[in-house]
Amino acid sequence: MIEVITNVNSFVNGLVWGWPALVLLGFVGVLMTCMTKFFQISHFGHWMKHTIGAIFGDKHVTKHTQDHSISQFQSLCTALAATVGTGNIVGVAGAIAVGGPGAVFWMWLIAFxxxxxxxxxxxxxxxxxxxxxxxxxxxxxxYYLRDGLGSKKGCKTIGVVLAALFSCFCLLASFGIGNMSQVNSMVTNVYTAFHIPQIVTGIILFVAVAAVVLGGLKRIASITEKIVPFMVIIYLLGTLVIIIMHAGTIPAVFASIFQGAFALKSAAGGVVGAGIAMAMQMGFKRGVFSNEAGLGSSVMVHSSSNVKEPVRQGMWGIFEVFADTIVVCTLTALTILSSGAIDLTTGAMTEAAEAVGSSSLMSYAFEQTFGRPGAWFIAIAILLFAYSTVLGWSHYGSTACQYLFGEKSVTVYRIIFVIIVLAGSVMEAQLAWDISDTFNGMMMIPNLIGVLVLSPVVMKCTKNYVDRRIRGKKVKPMLSMFEDIQAEQERSLSEDD
Structure with missing residues (x-):
């Protein structure tokens, strides 16, 4: 039976994370880029000013709300908590080990x-x-599958079905990718670095997760807005130290990235075409695994923000991917490639790096520079990254559970989620992680269908915002697709202005 389940899962996983799905993902990204007239470039200064720049000058961005919503900054931190995780360390290392340095370029492209x-x-x-x-x-x-796609002529049933499927996949993925695999990664790394028994770490995590998750979104957001900036800044400082110490290798590192992306072999060798294909697939797959753009996951916490302007929250989404992949993943890649773990000529792992394995390349890089404390640093980084991911995904699962079974079911879900933390600390069945990865990928298909069908709505909303906020035209704001909420948000927006 286990063999049958494994084979079925491998087949489905090959579909949801294979070339057809990755091409669809890329197509949607290219389409939305064109339809919004390359918003991420043409209005780069604007979205930077109203995201990271606004943190220091706009009280509406960081101010804690008295109602049940969360601030824009809290929504970003909670979304980053779920996306900035082991994928930024172990995932990038795995992409380079299998696809060679060229995988980094394709990671950049899919992130763009x-x-x-x-x-x-x-x-x-x-x-x-x-x-x-x-x-x-x-x-x-x-919600936009049911009420957006479902509002199209003849699409009501399709919208309802796809919305239910997305929620089911999200709920199941939250227990695996968002919980057990993260916890297992934490307890394993802590044991390797500090020799603390896995069950002891598991009990501590059980208490730490329960104390936050059972308090609901407001408590999750209040914790992530403190953890995420701290852990990202400390991690980036560590990587920058190593990169600066190996500054002389940086030109060769970038050369290996571009040569591997277009011309040379993958890390595993083989003909040129196969090498490029492997670099592309690993870069695309690990890039998406890291920033989750296209999976429809982080939108569940972004939607809880106190923002009125849809485009304003959309800009936080741009910054989320930028920070996760263009910044964090890039510095991880440069650290690995400049540390000597990868032969920049062939793109293959060195013998010393092979001995520690692809999942430990960052530990290897830090230990080469800082000694044993470097490995401890990475273990703590993975602990914080994975812990924050568990917190973020608990909200995704809660949202899916609420949609499927109603508001009263959320408390039951959170209790089960916390119990599974303890189970994840002692479980070692790789099949459970693989199945969860499949469910994670299966979220992508219905979500991308919804974004494709509703792309004209996004284009119209973007044009409305640009006309009003950037070009200064006096036109009615587009804030909601529901008349009652539109009227309420208009009144609130006029008061803020």
Whole structure:
């Protein structure tokens, strides 16, 4: 039976993470980039000013709300908590080990277009969100699939079915990719670095996760807005030290990235065409695994923001992908490639790096520079990254559970989620992680269908925002697809202005 399940999962995984799905993902990113007139470039200064720049000068961005919504900064931190995880360390290392340095270029490319995929998801999330009986915003792919795609002629049933499927896949993925695999990674790394028994670390994590998750989104957001900036800044400082110490190798590192992307072999060798294909596939796959653009996951927390302008939250989506992949993943890659773990001529791992394995390349790079404390640093980094990922994914699962079974089911879900943390610390069945990875990828298909069908709505909303906020035209704002919420948000927006 286990063999049958493994074979079926491998087949499905090959479809949802194979070339057809990755091509669809890339196509949606390119389409949304063109339809918004390359918003991520043409309005680069604007979205930077109103995201990272606004943190230091706009009280509306960071101010804690009295209602059940969260601030824009908290929504970003909670989304980054789920995306900035082991994929930024172990995932990048795996992409380089299998696809060679050239995988990094394709990771950049999918992130560039993924910015606008994530932007589109967030715009649609705000446009189609609703409030539940507690006054909390509820939004996500399931809502714009049901109320957006489902509103098209002859598509009501399709919209309802795809929304339910997305929610089911999200719920199942939250227990695996968003919980057990992260916990298993944490306890394993802590044991390797500090020799603390896995069950002891598991119990500590059980308490730490329960204390936050059972408190709901407001508590999750209040914790992630403190953890995420700290852990990202400390991690980036560590990588920058190593890169600066190996500054002389940087020209050769970039040369190996571009040569590997277009001309040379993959790390495993082989003909030129196969090498490029492997670099592309690993770069695309690990890039998406890292920033989750196209999966429809982070939109569930972005939709809980106190923002009124859909495009404003869309810009946070652009910054999320930029920070996750263009910044964090790039510095991880440069650290590995400049440390001597990879032969820049052949793109293959050195014998010393082979001995520690692809999943430990960052530990190897840090240990080469800082000694044993370097390995401890990476173990702690993975602990914080994975812990924050668990917190972020608990909200995704809660949102899916609420959509499928109602608001009363959320408390039960959170209790089960916390219990599974303890189970994840002692489980070692790789099949459970592989199945979860498949469900994670299966979220992507219905979400991308929704974004494709509703792409004209995103284009119209973007044009509306640009006309009003950038060109100064006096036109009616486009804030929601529901008349009652549109009227409420208009009044609130006029008060803020």
């Amino acid at each position: 277009f993924g910015m606008m995929t994530n932007y589109s998801e967030n715009v649609l999330g705000i446009l189609y969100r609703r409030k539940n009986t507690k006054g909390e915003w509820a939004g996500g792919a399931m």
